[in-house]
Amino acid sequence: MDNARRFTFPGSSLSVNRMGYGAMQLAGKGVFGPPRDPDEARAVLLEAVASGIDHIDTSDFYGPHVTNHLIRQALHPYPANLVIVTKVGAYRDDKGGWIHDLSPDFLGRSVEDNLVHLGLTRMAVVNLRIAG
Structure with missing residues (x-):
């Protein structure tokens, strides 16, 4: 893929295709609870990666925890x-209500929870949800 179709994270050498996969809709209705068909959700993830997607956007608050578990089941290692x-x-x-918490303690626990649920030892990118 040519460089125009890639994004390099500022201050790093980490580069990804500009088109990634957003895992939010893998959870149930309203991004809450399990999907109607977990096997289909896992198949979507496998197809995304097979199609050249090299980054997946997720969060433990999707489901909650549902999308991260699906990602791990489908793609780990x-x-x-x-x-x-x-x-x-x-x-x-x-x-299913959304509660914002930007306290340092909560943010640290959230990163740790994501690592555990995804089966990772580190996250290359962690975004901060401020509102919306």
Whole structure:
């Protein structure tokens, strides 16, 4: 893929295709709970990677925890070129409501939870969800 179709993260040598896969819709309706068909969700992930997608955007608050578990089930051990990007700064209440929390303690725990649920020892990219 030519360089015009790639993005290099500022201050790093990490480069990904500009087109990635957003895992948000793998969870159930309203991005809450399990998908209607978990096997189909895992098949989507496998097809995305087979089609050349080299980064997946996810978060533990999708489901919650649902998308990260699906990603791990479908793709772990991960291909060497796959970059998993997560987001922290929010969580879901028991009714699916979005609760923002930008406290340092919560953000640190959120990164650790993502690592555990994805089966990773480090995250190359962690985005901060501030609002919306």
